[in-house]
Structure formats: structure tokens, C-alpha cells
Amino acid sequence: MSNEHAHAPAHDDDEHNPHLAHHFDTMGQQTAAAKLGMWLFLATEILMFSGLFLAYFILRMFYPEMVLEAHEYLSKWAGGINTVVLLTSSYTMALGVRSIQLGDVKKLRLMLVLTILCGCIFMVVKYFEYSAKFEHGMLPGKFYSAHLHGYEIDGLPHIFFGVYFMMTGLHGIHVAIGLAIMLWMFVRAGRGEFNAKNYVAIENTGLYWHLVDLIWIFLFPLLYLVK
Amino acid sequence: MAKVFLNGQPVEHAHEVHEHISPMSTYNAVIGALFVLTGLTFAVSFADLGPASLTVAMVVAFIKASLVVAYFMHLKYDDKYHLFVFLGTIIFVGIFFGFTMFDLKSRDALNDEQETFVRWKEMENAGKGLAVGVDNVPERRAKVLAEIEAHGGGHGGGHGEAGHGGGEHKTDAKAEHKAAAH
Amino acid sequence: MSTAVQSHDPHPATEPSYLVSKRGLMSWLVTVDHKRLGLMYLASVMFFFLIAGILAIALRTELFTPDQDFMSAQTYNQVFTLHGAIMVFLFIIPSVPAALGNFLLPLMLGAKDVAFPRLNLLSFYVYSVAAVFLIVAILTSGLDTGWTFYTPYSTSTGTAVITATTGVFIAGFSSILTGLNFVVTVHKMRAPGMNWNRMPLFVWAIYSTAVIQVLATPVLAITLLLLIIERSLGIGIFDPAMGGDPVLFQHFFWFYSHPAVYIMILPGFGIISEIITVHSRKHIFGYKAIALSSVAIAVISFVVWGHHLFVSGQSELAGVLFSFLTFAVGVPTAIKVFSWVATLYKGSIQYNTACWYGMAFLWTFTVGGLTGLPLSTLAIDVHLHDTYFVVAHFHYVMVGGTVVAFIGGLHHWWPKMTGKMFNETAGKIGCLLVFIGFNVTFMTQFFLGHQGMPRRYYAYLPEYQTMHQVSTIGSWILAAGLLWTLIYLVHSLFKGEKAPSNPWGGVSLEWETQSPPIEHNFHDTPHVHGSPYDFPEIDKSGGSAHH
Ligand code: HEM
Ligand SMILES: [Cu+2]
Numbered sequence: 013m014s015n016e017h018a019h020a021p022a023h024d025d026d027e028h029n030p031h032l033a034h035h036f037d038t039m040g041q042q043t044a045a046a047k048l049g050m051w052l053f054l055a056t057e058i059l060m061f062s063g064l065f066l067a068y069f070i071l072r073m074f075y076p077e078m079v080l081e082a083h084e085y086l087s088k089w090a091g092g093i094n095t096v097v098l099l100t101s102s103y104t105m106a107l108g109v110r111s112i113q114l115g116d117v118k119k120l121r122l123m124l125v126l127t128i129l130c131g132c133i134f135m136v137v138k139y140f141e142y143s144a145k146f147e148h149g150m151l152p153g154k155f156y157s158a159h160l161h162g163y164e165i166d167g168l169p170h171i172f173f174g175v176y177f178m179m180t181g182l183h184g185i186h187v188a189i190g191l192a193i194m195l196w197m198f199v200r201a202g203r204g205e206f207n208a209k210n211y212v213a214i215e216n217t218g219l220y221w222h223l224v225d226l227i228w229i230f231l232f233p234l235l236y237l238v239k
Numbered sequence: 240m241a242k243v244f245l246n247g248q249p250v251e252h253a254h255e256v257h258e259h260i261s262p263m264s265t266y267n268a269v270i271g272a273l274f275v276l277t278g279l280t281f282a283v284s285f286a287d288l289g290p291a292s293l294t295v296a297m298v299v300a301f302i303k304a305s306l307v308v309a310y311f312m313h314l315k316y317d318d319k320y321h322l323f324v325f326l327g328t329i330i331f332v333g334i335f336f337g338f339t340m341f342d343l344k345s346r347d348a349l350n351d352e353q354e355t356f357v358r359w360k361e362m363e364n365a366g367k368g369l370a371v372g373v374d375n376v377p378e379r380r381a382k383v384l385a386e387i388e389a390h391g392g393g394h395g396g397g398h399g400e401a402g403h404g405g406g407e408h409k410t411d412a413k414a415e416h417k418a419a420a421h
Numbered sequence: 422m423s424t425a426v427q428s429h430d431p432h433p434a435t436e437p438s439y440l441v442s443k444r445g446l447m448s449w450l451v452t453v454d455h456k457r458l459g460l461m462y463l464a465s466v467m468f469f470f471l472i473a474g475i476l477a478i479a480l481r482t483e484l485f486t487p488d489q490d491f492m493s494a495q496t497y498n499q500v501f502t503l504h505g506a507i508m509v510f511l512f513i514i515p516s517v518p519a520a521l522g523n524f525l526l527p528l529m530l531g532a533k534d535v536a537f538p539r540l541n542l543l544s545f546y547v548y549s550v551a552a553v554f555l556i557v558a559i560l561t562s563g564l565d566t567g568w569t570f571y572t573p574y575s576t577s578t579g580t581a582v583i584t585a586t587t588g589v590f591i592a593g594f595s596s597i598l599t600g601l602n603f604v605v606t607v608h609k610m611r612a613p614g615m616n617w618n619r620m621p622l623f624v625w626a627i628y629s630t631a632v633i634q635v636l637a638t639p640v641l642a643i644t645l646l647l648l649i650i651e652r653s654l655g656i657g658i659f660d661p662a663m664g665g666d667p668v669l670f671q672h673f674f675w676f677y678s679h680p681a682v683y684i685m686i687l688p689g690f691g692i693i694s695e696i697i698t699v700h701s702r703k704h705i706f707g708y709k710a711i712a713l714s715s716v717a718i719a720v721i722s723f724v725v726w727g728h729h730l731f732v733s734g735q736s737e738l739a740g741v742l743f744s745f746l747t748f749a750v751g752v753p754t755a756i757k758v759f760s761w762v763a764t765l766y767k768g769s770i771q772y773n774t775a776c777w778y779g780m781a782f783l784w785t786f787t788v789g790g791l792t793g794l795p796l797s798t799l800a801i802d803v804h805l806h807d808t809y810f811v812v813a814h815f816h817y818v819m820v821g822g823t824v825v826a827f828i829g830g831l832h833h834w835w836p837k838m839t840g841k842m843f844n845e846t847a848g849k850i851g852c853l854l855v856f857i858g859f860n861v862t863f864m865t866q867f868f869l870g871h872q873g874m875p876r877r878y879y880a881y882l883p884e885y886q887t888m889h890q891v892s893t894i895g896s897w898i899l900a901a902g903l904l905w906t907l908i909y910l911v912h913s914l915f916k917g918e919k920a921p922s923n924p925w926g927g928v929s930l931e932w933e934t935q936s937p938p939i940e941h942n943f944h945d946t947p948h949v950h951g952s953p954y955d956f957p958e959i960d961k962s963g964g965s966a967h968h
Contacts, residue, residue, distance in 0.1 A: 035534035045536040045609040051321045052601045055328040056639040062332040063643030063673060067658050069336070070343060070669060088284065095277050103270040106311040113260045153655035153663065168664040174656025222312045229303045233296035237284035331636050334723055339672045342727065342739035
């Protein structure tokens with residue numbers, strides 16, 4: 013959505029601005045529409061994730077001891093490092109938006125690279141976490157087999173790991189999509205498509221990325237920390 | 240074009256883009272606060288707060304989230320309608336959570352009272368570590384159990400990938416594994 | 422006309438209509454024109470209406486005798502499931518918003534297009550992919566869970582649950598994208614002078630619908646995703662055999678699906694508001710009340726979903742709460758019905774086809790809405806739940822409400838969309854057949870249900886036979902009426918008279934442009950100066966001016 017209306021590079025903001033799609037009257041209208049669209053999209057994302065959070069809370073309510081025991085098997089450190097990484101990436105993304113607000117395309121591209129880098133680190137850490145879980149048979153639902161690997165978790169830990177994989181998996185998919193979008197923004201910035209007066213695509217990318225961060229801010233304590 | 244309209248109203252300075260640009264110091268302060276708060280939850284998680292730990296963690300998470308939303312996502316300076324959309328969404332999430340939890344909570348109380356509890360109880364199967372379901376459907380439980388046994392240690396992809404092969408099984412020392420997990 | 426200054430086409434013949442401005446199949450397949458997309462949706466939803474309608478006739482015919490005739494129990498289960506799922510997800514939900522809404526929203530707002538035209542095209546294709554999934558599900562092993570996909574049956578049955586739910590999941594995204602697009606369009610694309618109090622009520626209705634689509638559909642998405650995962654990996658959230666809670670699934674599902682019934686009916690309300698006021702040539706009674714009651718319904722619809730769980734094992738406490746809240750929906754709904762009736766009062770009513778459908782709606786929807794009240798009464802629902810009473814209730818609101826409004830709207834805007842007039846006499850005959858057929862079919866089902874006939878059975882006790890036969894005959898009349906309607910509408914495309922730009926004397930902006938409209942809707946951006954319901958003639962003669 014963030015890229016709905018960007019076409020060719022341009023420099024000036026008169027009515028024939030090539031960034032302006034035919035059905036809008038002004039750039040202001042176009043930008044406002046794109047941003048409102050993005051916020052509504054974020055609303056749908058929040059509601060979608062809310063279903064998983066609810067599943068988590070209900071699981072806690074049904075089987076409190078099991079959740080507490082099972083969550084001990086998640087690595088606090090891996091989660092913690094990823095939190096710091098993701099927060100940092102949000103910071104660099106915000107700075108990227110700031111750079112283009114000031115018209116600094118070079119710095120924008122730098123910030124995008126840094127953000128992408130953080131995103132990649134996040135994914136790598138996730139990869140190691142996931143492989144450890146796979147190895148120990150801590151898998152969702154009927155694939156759960158940790159007891160065959162010598163881990164005795166009382167109760168129904170297969171549900172916990174089901175929810176764990178659903179939440180972090182869906183979040184991970186969002187991270188991956190975010191990385192792809194940022195890469196694309198990086199390319200477009202290189203083509204000179206953005207300037208201090210036309211950067212709503214960057215802004216929307218940022219909003220999306222911050223949302224991914226927001227969700228992690230809740231995932232992290234709930235899955236890894238809370239007793 | 241003489242006049243420009245937005246939302247059905249004339250716009251005075253249509254071509255001006257007035258976006259709020261926060262100073263670097265704001266961003267630095269926010270990220271600093273986020274790190275501190277992360278450290279805080281992390282540290283607190285080692286202390287034994289009991290049931291309060293959920294509340295503490297959630298309060299901290301909400302503060303962190305508000306910082307991100309207000310400053311990184313510029314909601315503080317943005318169109319108020321975006322704030323409305325965002326808060327509205329949170330309210331609907333609240334409705335969703337509130338009613339559902341309310342039902343499940345009050346249902347459990349009732350079930351316990353009338354001893355019509357059908358959900359799997361932790362204590363009854365304690366120690367067996369089996370992924371089994373409610374007590375009043377033994378056949379299905381048997382089926383699930385059989386399925387788990389069938390999948391055994393051999394499936395899941397994790398094995399081959401991590402280089403341990405399929406050889407390691409129940410015989411491995413539990414303690415060693417528990418330690419390795421962390 | 423007080424609405425617009427540019428009301429007379431200054432250069433009528435110079436610009437071709439949107440139908441012919443570009444030619445060739447490709448120009449349709451990749452179009453971003455909201456009007457063409459509206460027509461494409463119209464064709465698609467009609468196609469699925471036909472398919473699911475044929476399934477319905479098959480069901481009713483099977484029920485002509487108490488015993489099995491030509492369907493086994495298993496086939497019957499599959500047929501009613503597909504009938505419900507296709508009707509709900511591929512027909513009713515996209516029908517009014519995506520077909521008529523797409524066509525009319527920018528026109529009514531005086532805009533050149535919706536806010537995100539390419540997203541609009543995307544959501545059409547997303548819808549098409551969803552349809553493919555559902556068709557694949559039908560062609561492979563079918564689906565026998567009912568349109569509600571309740572666990573644990575849906576996690577254990579051998580039919581194509583994953584394919585079908587994936588289809589519905591995807592259809593949900595199409596719905597979200599359309600809703601998002603419309604909310605932004607209403608906020609950002611209004612013509613000069615078009616403030617919130619000057620928006621046609623159809624726009625208000627589509628706006629409220631869009632808000633629900635944006636807020637509720639994501640929960641459907643995650644519900645179905647969890648169901649798919651439950652079925653494939655057995656994570657144990659919903660399946661009691663794995664330690665889950667099946668009633669939790671029902672909470673998830675109805676958190677979406679009750680608001681979704683308002684996704685279905687609110688646009689219908691919008692159509693009726695337009696039809697009633699234009700064809701009685703009188704300013705709408707209670708403009709603000711109707712507009713805001715749409716918003717109120719949208720909000721309240723999110724807190725009543727538990728009325729579907731009264732006998733599912735929901736706690737009594739929650740049941741009482743949901744029962745009480747459900748009654749609250751009746752208030753804004755009644756406000757609308759009273760306002761429409763008051764609008765008709767002392768109007769100079771033109772009894773043409775669209776208006777006939779409007780009147781039919783007033784009866785059928787009201788019956789449907791009123792029978793919702795006994796169902797929301799906790800104690801009575803224990804008796805009525807899962808009987809034909811519920812079937813009759815929701816067909817009265819969904820068919821008698823939404824479908825009747827949709828067909829009425831189709832007649833109302835047909836000249837605008839196609840540039841052709843249909844035959845009024847044929848239209849009235851069709852309306853009569855639909856109205857009679859519908860009531861004969863479903864009125865009997867209230868009695869059947871009240872006498873204890875459960876829903877979703879392919880065979881029944883002989884005591885019920887007479888009423889089942891009446892109902893089946895009604896369904897044939899209804900089908901005949903719909904087919905008749907299809908025939909004369911298609912006929913009008915080829916043989917119909919050329920439509921004037923404003924055949925009914927409407928005052929909202931879509932009537933200002935030519936029929937069919939040009940590609941960019943208006944030659945010049947219209948400026949709005951007044952209400953969309955100031956009908957000048959009646960103000961002078963009838964003296965019942967409202968402002
Ligand atoms: C006036 C407001 C309404 C009230 C108070 C109401 C109430 C109810 C209640 C209590 C039920 C549950 C019955 C049961 O399963 O035992 C129900 C079912 C249903 N209602 Fe309504 N309703 C209203 C309007 C509508 C509208 C406008 C629609 C759709 C356009 C609708 C569609 C449905 C459907 C589809 C079902 C059955 C779902 C199923 O089990 O398959 N209702 N209604
Ligand atoms: Cu309902």
C-alpha cells in the first residue's frame with residue numbers, strides 16, 4: 013500500500029507533479045490518503061495478532077503451571093538480544109524517515125541498510141532458536157516429542173509450543189516482508205524517487221516496521237519472561 | 240487551479256507540506272528509555288514476583304509501546320484521526336479479550352462448582368508428559384497417543400538439520416539435556 | 422437542483438462512457454476504474470448467487486418428502502454447507518459493497534475514483550483466488566462442516582476443510598482491502614462542499630460497513646489460520662481431544678461473524694434509504710438518526726456475538742449479558758425502519774420496480790429483525806436454537822433484507838450503470854414473484870422451527886411434510902422470480918431504451934453525470950451546496966419541505 017502512488021522521479025510540487033495520481037487534486041490529499049490507509053492497515057494487523065494473544069492468555073488461564081514450566085525452555089537471552097536488535101532497528105528506521113524529511117537521501121539509504129541489517133540479525137537469532145526447538149522435539153501439537161528427548165514437561169506443553177510457533181512465526185513472516193519492502197525502498201531511494209516533499213512511502217514503511225516492533229514488545233515478555 | 244479542497248473543505252496552503260520533524264535528541268532519548276525499560280523487565284524476570292510479574296511486565300510493555308507509537312510513529316504530532324483509529328482498535332481488542340475471558344472464567348467457576356469439569360486436568364496426568372486430551376474421550380486420547388508414538392523422535396526436520404541424526408532417543412540422559420536447553 | 426452547479430453536461434456527446442472509453446478484454450482485466458470493477462464484481466457475485474441458488478433449490482427439493490429422495494445424508498450435508506459458505510462469503514458479503522458500492526461511492530462523493538484504485542483491482546483478484554479455492558474444495562472432497570466450521574468436527578472430518586477455509590481466509594483479505602479503501606475514500610475524496618451532513622445515506626451505510634470490515638475481518642483471518650493449524654498440526658487450541666476448548670472457536674468465529682451479518686445488512690439499509698426517499702420524492706425523515714444509527718449498529722454489533730453461543734456451553738452469566746446487549750441492537754434498527762416509514766408518509770410515491778422492492782424490504786426485513794428478538798431471549802432460544810426458526814430468521818434478514826435491497830438497488834441504479842432502461846412491467850412481475858415466493862418459502866419455516874423441526878437434516882418426521890412441501894413450492898416460485906429478473910435485465914442490455922441521466926429525479930451527485938458516466942465521472946469537479954435529498958418539485962406542490 014505504501015507504494016500506491018509513486019511513479020517517476022520529480023522535483024516540484026505544482027499540480028502536474030508526476031507523483032500525483034490522476035484522481036487526487038493535491039499532493040496533500042494523496043499523502044493524507046496514503047497515511048490514513050496505512051493506519052487502517054495497522055489496525056487490521058493489530059486485530060489479527062490480537063487473536064493469538066488471546067489464545068495465549070487463555071492458555072495461561074487453562075494451564076498456568078504448564079505454561080510456566082514450558083516457557084523456561086525458551087532462551088531469555090536470545091529473546092532479549094532480539095528485543096534490543098528490533099528496538100535498534102526501529103530507531104534507525106525512525107531516523108531514516110527523519111533524514112528524508114530533511115531531504116537527505118544518502119542518509120536515508122544508510123539508515124535503511126542499518127535497519128535491514130538489524131532485521132537480518134533478528135532472523136538469524138530466530139533461526140538458531142527454532143533449530144534448537146526442533147532438535148529438542150519442542151514442536152507444535154501432535155509433532156511435539158520432547159518427552160522422547162528426555163524433557164519432561166508436565167501437562168500439555170504441545171499447546172504452548174503451538175502457540176509459541178504461531179506467534180513468533182507470524183511475527184517472523186512480518187519481519188521478512190518488512191525486510192523485502194525496505195530493500196525495495198532502498199532501491200527506489202537510489203533512483204531518486206524520494207525527496208523532502210514526497211516521502212510518504214518511506215513513512216508508511218516505517219509505520220509498518222514500528223508495528224512489527226510493537227508486537228515484539230509484547231511477545232517478548234509474555235513468551236520469554238513472565239512468570 | 241484557483242482553490243484546492245480536501246475533505247470537502249477548501250485548503251489554504253495546499254502545497255505546503257507541514258510535517259513535524261523531531262530533533263535528534265528526542266529519538267535518542269526515546270531509544271535510551273526503551274533500552275532501559277527492556278533491561279528493567281529482563282532483570283525483574285529473574286526476581287520472583289509471583290502473579291504480579293504479569294502486571295509488571297505488561298505495564299512496562301505498554302510504556303514501551305506508547306513511546307514507540309508516540310515518537311517513532313509520530314502519532315503525537317499526527318492527524319488526530321489516526322490516533323482515534325489506533326485507540327479505537329485497542330478498544331475493540333479489549334472488547335474481544337474482555338468478553339471471551341469473562342465467559343471462560345465464569346464458565347470454569349461454574350464447572351468446578353457443579354463438578355462437570357470436562358477440561359483436561361493437569362494433576363491427573365502429572366509426570367507422564369503426554370499430549371493427551373480430556374478425560375472423557377479415552378478412544379481419542381489413545382488415537383492421539385498412537386500418533387505421537389508414530390511420529391516419535393524421527394520426524395520434525397530438526398534432527399537431520401542439526402546434525403544429531405536420528406540415533407538419539409529416550410535413553411539420553413535427561414539432566415544433560417535439560418542443561419543443554421539453556 | 423440545489424446540489425451541484427455543474428448539473429448540465431456541457432459537452433455530452435464529446436466524451437465516451439466508461440463502458441466504451443477503452444476497448445478490448447485487457448482493458449477490463451487490468452482496469453482500475455471503480456465503475457468497471459463494480460461491474461466485474463457484479464458479474465462475479467451474480468455467478469456465485471446462481472451456483473449457490475441452484476444448491477438451495479436442490480436442498481429444498483430433497484426436502485419435498487420426509488425420506489431420502491436423491492441425496493444421501495452426506496451429500497445433503499455437503500450441499501447445505503456449500504450453499505451457505507458460497508452465499509455468505511462469495512455472494513452476500515461482497516454483493517452490495519463491492520459491486521454497487523464500488524460503482525457508486527466515488528460518484529456519490531463527487532470524486533474521480535476511490536482513494537486506491539490499484540488496491541481495488543488487487544482486491545478483485547484476491548476475491549477471484551478465494552473463489553478458486555472454494556471451487557477446488559467443492560470439486561475435490563467437498564465440505565460438510567456447515568458455513569460456521571465449528572470445531573471439533575471441522576478438525577476431524579475427512580472433507581476439504583483446509584482448502585475451503587483457505588479460500589475464506591483469502592476472501593477475507595479482499596473484504597479488508599475493499600473496506601480500507603472505502604474508509605479512506607470517504608474521508609479524503611469528498612468533493613468541495615460535501616461535508617458529513619451532505620453525504621447520501623448510502624455512503625454513510627457503506628462507510629459503517631467498511632469500518633466493520635476493517636475491524637472484524639482480521640479476527641476471522643486469524644481464526645481460520647488457527648483452525649488450519651489446528652487441523653494440520655493439532656496444536657490443541659480448539660480441539661478438546663488435544664486439550665483445547667471448542668467453545669473458544671465459537672467465540673473467535675462469532676466475534677467476526679456477528680459483525681459480519683451487519684456487513685451484510687448495513688449496505689442494504691443504505692440502498693433502502695436512497696430508494697425510499699427518491700421514489701417518494703420527499704426529503705428523508707431523520708437524516709442524522711439514520712446516519713448515526715448505522716454507526717451505532719456497527720459499534721454495538723461487536724458486543725453481542727455471544728447470542729450464538731447460548732446453548733454451546735457458554736457460562737450463564739455471559740449468556741445473560743449477551744442477551745441483554747443483543748436487545749440493544751433493536752433500538753438503532755427500529756429507528757431506521759420508523760424513519761423510512763415516516764419518509765413515505767405523505768410523499769408522492771412513484772410505484773415503480775425499485776420502489777416495490779423498497780416496500781418489500783420494509784416487510785421482510787422487519788419480520789426478520791423482529792424474530793431476532795425471541796432468539797436473543799435466553800430462555801426461548803434454548804428451545805429455538807438450531808431449528809428452522811433460526812433458518813427462517815436469518816433468511817428473512819439476509820434474503821428478505823440484503824438480497825431484496827440489493828435487487829432493488831440494482832433496478833434503481835441500472836440505468837446509471839448500463840445506460841439502459843428495463844421494462845417496468847416485467848420488473849413488477851419479477852418483484853411480485855420474488856416477494857410471494859420468498860414469504861411462502863420462509864414464513865412456513867418459522868412454524869416448522871417452532872414445532873421443533875431441527876435444521877440441517879436431510880430427512881424428517883412425516884408430521885412436518887405439509888409445511889415442508891409448501892416451503893419447497895415457495896422456493897420454486899422464488900427461483901422463477903429471480904430467473905425472470907435476470908432475463909429481462911439482460912434483455913434490457915440489448916433492447917432497452919436509452920436511459921436519461923436522471924430517470925427517477927434523484928438529487929444526489931450520481932444523477933448529475935451522464936448515464937452511463939464518463940471515465941472520470943464528472944466533466945468538472947462538482948461543488949455541493951445542499952442536502953442530497955432536497956427535492957424541488959415536492960417542496961413547491963406538497964408543502965412538506967424539510968431542511
Ligand atoms: C434485529 C436484530 C437481530 C437480532 C436481535 C438477531 C438475533 C439473532 C440471534 C439471537 C441468533 C441466534 C439464534 C440461534 O442460533 O439460536 C441469530 C442468528 C442469526 N442471525 Fe440474527 N439477529 C438480528 C439481525 C440479523 C441480521 C441483520 C442478520 C444478517 C443480515 C442476521 C443473521 C443471522 C444469522 C446468519 C444467524 C444464524 C447463524 C447460524 O447459526 O448459522 N441477524 N440472530
Ligand atoms: Cu448474531
